[in-house]
Amino acid sequence: MVSYSGSLRARRLTADEVSGNRLxxxxxxxxxxxxxxxxxxxxxxxxxxxxxxxxxxxxxFSTGLRPDDYS
Known part of the structure; x- marks a missing residue:
């Protein structure tokens, strides 16, 4: 299993462009x-x-192999 977490704090944020994201x-x-x-x-x-x-x-997010796939 692999896990990642992150955080962001900003006093002020302005986006010049807006795009979608996908994992x-x-x-x-x-x-x-x-x-x-x-x-x-x-x-x-x-x-x-x-x-x-x-x-x-x-x-x-976290990801790992499904238990069925170990065999």
Whole structure:
């Protein structure tokens, strides 16, 4: 199992461009993936050029082989 977590805090954040994001694992054997997170003072979707204040973002994911694939 591999896990990652990260966080971001900013007094002020302005996005010049807004794009989507995607987390994907490929390969064989297949993987089990879990992810989640939360954010404060940051709407979804973001508006380009709009300043957001006192921003907090936390994200995490974990991945590993499915138990069926060990044999």
């Amino acid at each position: 994907r694992f490929t390969g064989r054997p297949a993987h089990r993936v879990r992810s989640g997170g939360d954010r404060a003072n940051l709407p979804s979707p973001l508006e380009p050029g709009t300043p957001y204040r006192d921003v907090r973002v936390r994200r995490w």
